[in-house]
Amino acid sequence: MQPALAISQLNKTYEGNFQALKGISLEVHPGDFFALLGPNGAGKSTTIGIICSLVLKTSGKVSIFGCDIDTDFSQAKQHVGVVPQEFNFNQFEKPIDILINQAGYFGIPREIAFERAEKYLRQLGLWEKSHVPSRTLSGGMKRRLMIARALIHEPRLLVLDEPTAGVDIELRRSMWEFLREINARGTTIILTTHYLEEAESLCRNVAIIDHGKIIQNTSIRQLLQQLNKELFVLDTREQLDECPSIEGYPITLIDNHSLEVEVEKSQSINELFDALSQVGIHVLSMRNKANRLEELFFDLVEKNLSGEENDQS
Amino acid sequence: MTNLEKWIAFKTIVRREIQRFLRIWPQTLLPPVITIVLYFVIFGTLIGSRIGEMSGLPYIQFVAPGLIMMSVITNSYSNVVSSFFGSKFQRNIEELLVSPTPNWIILLGFVVGGMCRGLGVGLIVTVLSLYFADFNIHSLPITIGIVLMTSLMFSLAGLINAVFARNFDDISIIPTFVLTPLTYLGGVFYSIELLGDFWSKVSMINPVLYMVNAFRYGIAGISDIPAYWAFAMVGLFSVLLFFTALHLLEKGSRLRS
Numbered sequence A: 001m002q003p004a005l006a007i008s009q010l011n012k013t014y015e016g017n018f019q020a021l022k023g024i025s026l027e028v029h030p031g032d033f034f035a036l037l038g039p040n041g042a043g044k045s046t047t048i049g050i051i052c053s054l055v056l057k058t059s060g061k062v063s064i065f066g067c068d069i070d071t072d073f074s075q076a077k078q079h080v081g082v083v084p085q086e087f088n089f090n091q092f093e094k095p096i097d098i099l100i101n102q103a104g105y106f107g108i109p110r111e112i113a114f115e116r117a118e119k120y121l122r123q124l125g126l127w128e129k130s131h132v133p134s135r136t137l138s139g140g141m142k143r144r145l146m147i148a149r150a151l152i153h154e155p156r157l158l159v160l161d162e163p164t165a166g167v168d169i170e171l172r173r174s175m176w177e178f179l180r181e182i183n184a185r186g187t188t189i190i191l192t193t194h195y196l197e198e199a200e201s202l203c204r205n206v207a208i209i210d211h212g213k214i215i216q217n218t219s220i221r222q223l224l225q226q227l228n229k230e231l232f233v234l235d236t237r238e239q240l241d242e243c244p245s246i247e248g249y250p251i252t253l254i255d256n257h258s259l260e261v262e263v264e265k266s267q268s269i270n271e272l273f274d275a276l277s278q279v280g281i282h283v284l285s286m287r288n289k290a291n292r293l294e295e296l297f298f299d300l301v302e303k304n305l306s307g308e309e310n311d312q313s
Numbered sequence B: 001m002t003n004l005e006k007w008i009a010f011k012t013i014v015r016r017e018i019q020r021f022l023r024i025w026p027q028t029l030l031p032p033v034i035t036i037v038l039y040f041v042i043f044g045t046l047i048g049s050r051i052g053e054m055s056g057l058p059y060i061q062f063v064a065p066g067l068i069m070m071s072v073i074t075n076s077y078s079n080v081v082s083s084f085f086g087s088k089f090q091r092n093i094e095e096l097l098v099s100p101t102p103n104w105i106i107l108l109g110f111v112v113g114g115m116c117r118g119l120g121v122g123l124i125v126t127v128l129s130l131y132f133a134d135f136n137i138h139s140l141p142i143t144i145g146i147v148l149m150t151s152l153m154f155s156l157a158g159l160i161n162a163v164f165a166r167n168f169d170d171i172s173i174i175p176t177f178v179l180t181p182l183t184y185l186g187g188v189f190y191s192i193e194l195l196g197d198f199w200s201k202v203s204m205i206n207p208v209l210y211m212v213n214a215f216r217y218g219i220a221g222i223s224d225i226p227a228y229w230a231f232a233m234v235g236l237f238s239v240l241l242f243f244t245a246l247h248l249l250e251k252g253s254r255l256r257s
Helices: A044-051 A073-079 A095-105 A110-123 A141-150 A168-185 A196-202 A219-225 A270-279 A292-312 B005-022 B030-046 B059-090 B093-097 B103-132 B140-164 B171-182 B197-203 B209-222 B227-249
Strands: A005-013 A019-028 A035-037 A059-064 A082-085 A157-161 A188-192 A206-211 A213-218 A229-236 A249-253 A258-264 A283-288
Touching: A005 A044, A019 A044, A019 A059, A019 A206, A035 A044, A035 A168, A035 A196, A035 B140, A044 A059, A044 A157, A044 A219, A059 A073, A073 A082, A082 A141, A095 A110, A095 A141, A095 B005, A095 B093, A110 A141, A110 A249, A141 A157, A141 A168, A168 A188, A168 A196, A168 A206, A188 A196, A196 A219, A206 A219, A206 A292, A213 A219, A213 A292, A229 A270, A258 A270, A270 B171, B005 B059, B005 B103, B030 B059, B030 B103, B059 B093, B059 B140, B059 B171, B059 B209, B103 B227, B140 B171, B140 B209, B140 B227, B171 B209, B209 B227
Parallel strands: A035 A188, A035 A206, A082 A157, A157 A188
Antiparallel strands: A005 A019, A005 A059, A206 A213, A229 A258, A229 A283, A249 A258
């Protein structure tokens, strides 16, 4: 089976000799929900720009469902829908016109375009606003409009560059649901996001890019298995005047009713609870201190950074 | 993309362009009409009656073809330059760049959109000019042929300007410092017979002179320059501008990073 996306030795050097991508290679399988993560300026948007031909690559190969973006650009473009980071539609046009025009650029007849536009605008809760100038839409609505526009030609690969940036939690959850649905219907999705919780919740596979290089490319599950330790916050029934000491579990007192405990992968949480009970502390609830993927992400990026510094020295 | 899909993409761009200038008609259609009516009133009726005849025609009949052509030139150019640059500025040009629409279809779509506005305004001005001047059409094929080609040429030039433009100043420099002087010195208001030998020859390098004279020949049957020269020149420039614009789009100049 052809990969949904195959990138090989992709390089991009911008004017001024800034090397944004340093020979990255990547494969995304059909039907996958794939996260492309990385800090600001890592090369995520450049990669997406090249996939949807808004950025010219310096060298390397990119193919979408087997169609090379250089030699078979028309077919390759038919397969991709893109939701960019910035709003890039005509703010004076109405959502319905934006969608119908976009369909037209893909050669879709007007009647079919109208049916699809109505379908996607309804699915994304925008139908009521379909005939108002798009500049009057809220930020969240504008983001959903761009998702509808990207889907109007029913692409097999949907690329979303931080689609939920600046969107409130409730709306973000409903967008996640929508994306899960279209992924379940067979659309391959590549997502970049700063909300690592989003990647952990939605995606099956992940690549982490930093300084133009892929530093990790694996499944989310395997990536999380790399975590050696986790930080838990425990809420206690008893008021704590001083930090308890339990052998093998570094503990910090946060306030009179909360503790922060570092638990290694090989350690048992039951043993921790037992030990706490023995010193008269009962745990009412517990939670991860930070998102697990977030911890790992910072760890990997930090390691890459120190590696680069060593290379330079 | 199949030919039918290309045709749909082309129609979509043209329709969107027409909708754009109709939506903002107080900015796109009204000002040129008011400007041209003022020209007719001032140069045709008030001053023209004192000037008398020019090249054997009442002055108002002499300036009318030039004024119509002037509105076609400026509107064809300004429609494409402002629409294409506006798309770049708002980044909605990316809607087209991510689509499989070939560059030559994008080019033709914008150019035909510009021609629709240029010819539309030209038509409105022609109808209005009938209120001020009587004229018969001397040669319909020459009149229509030269106005179509002129509109095409300036639409192409507008697109090239928009591709290079980085800010709104860049899209007003050419119309202000190049297009307006060329038009005013392009025989709209006078015959080059009035100029001395030297300035007559200098005028011959102004392409607008050829277009205005060919159009005047088509309407009134008089011209300072043979009409076939105008067709040859506008045709040659149009071909050169078309391939330059296409090359810029293919290269992605100032469109793709």
